[in-house]
Amino acid sequence: MQTSNFIENLRYACSQKHSVSQICREIGLNRQQFNRYINGSSKPSAYNLNRIARYFALQPADFETAPSLFSNRLEKARKGNVGKDPIEEGFPGDIRALRRHLGYYQTYHISLSWPDSVICSCSRLEEQDGQIISKSIERIRNVELEITQFVKYKGKVAYMRDRIFLLETAIAGDPIISQTVLLPFQEHQQLYLKGLCTGISWRNQNLPYATLMIWRYLGTNPDKRAMLGRCGIISPRSRRLSPTVKKFLLSGNMEKAMLQLP
Secondary structure (H helix, E strand, O other), rough: OOHHHHHHHHHHHHHHHOOOOHHHHOOOOHHHHHHHHOOOOOOOOOOHHHHHHOOOOOOOOHOOHHHHHHHHHHHHHHHHHHOOOOOHOOOOEOHHHOOOOOEEEEEEEOOOOOOOOOOEEEEEEEOOOOEEEEEEEEEEOOHHHEEEEEEEEOOOOOOOEEEEEEEEEEEEOOEEEEEEEEEEOOOOOOOEEEEEEEEEEEOOHHHHEEEEEEEEEEEEOOOOHHHHOOOOEOOOOOOOHHHHHHHHHHOOOOOHHHOOOO
């Protein structure tokens, strides 16, 4: 059971927000479980208490203080939040849900720069200091056009409303930002993440584009040399593409493919 101070303080903090449902969505907590915290029938774990305190820009111990002191600290925290970057505050979202997706991936998409081919790259999701970080490599060689392109990306990952969000930027060279939204693994399928990527083309006048993207999970310790060796431009008819990748990317209708996402 929780102390009376904790219950009163948590209720007061919730009253300063639009709704309890909003709080649960933004923290990534189950509403029924959160209700048990509010009515005092259940005590949050240290991990969940830290998430709640962080959401209100407080320390876990603040919730055990006298209500008058707590309200003052909450008000100071609220004023201290003014001017903070709302995008930065959105990461990592539900880190517990993200942890089941940590590891290496072979990724596939069709780029505006190479419209008749599939681009194969590789990515990794890892946890660092309470954040989920993405690291991606795109390596393209075109002998005929004498083009060699090797780009590394790094970004942050968030899990919100049952979706995985990645915001990445190139580590070196001209600044470039891309965003990817992926569906998490389903219970019956823990191999592919499917979604949509937006960015600009390296060629073709840096035009903006949106394309379907699919990630194939390789585990937490794959053969990295082989993973990197698979990167590059692939013909849509190549046997190197699995039937699942071909079906998803080459449907010819992005809207239809998005509607078919599980």
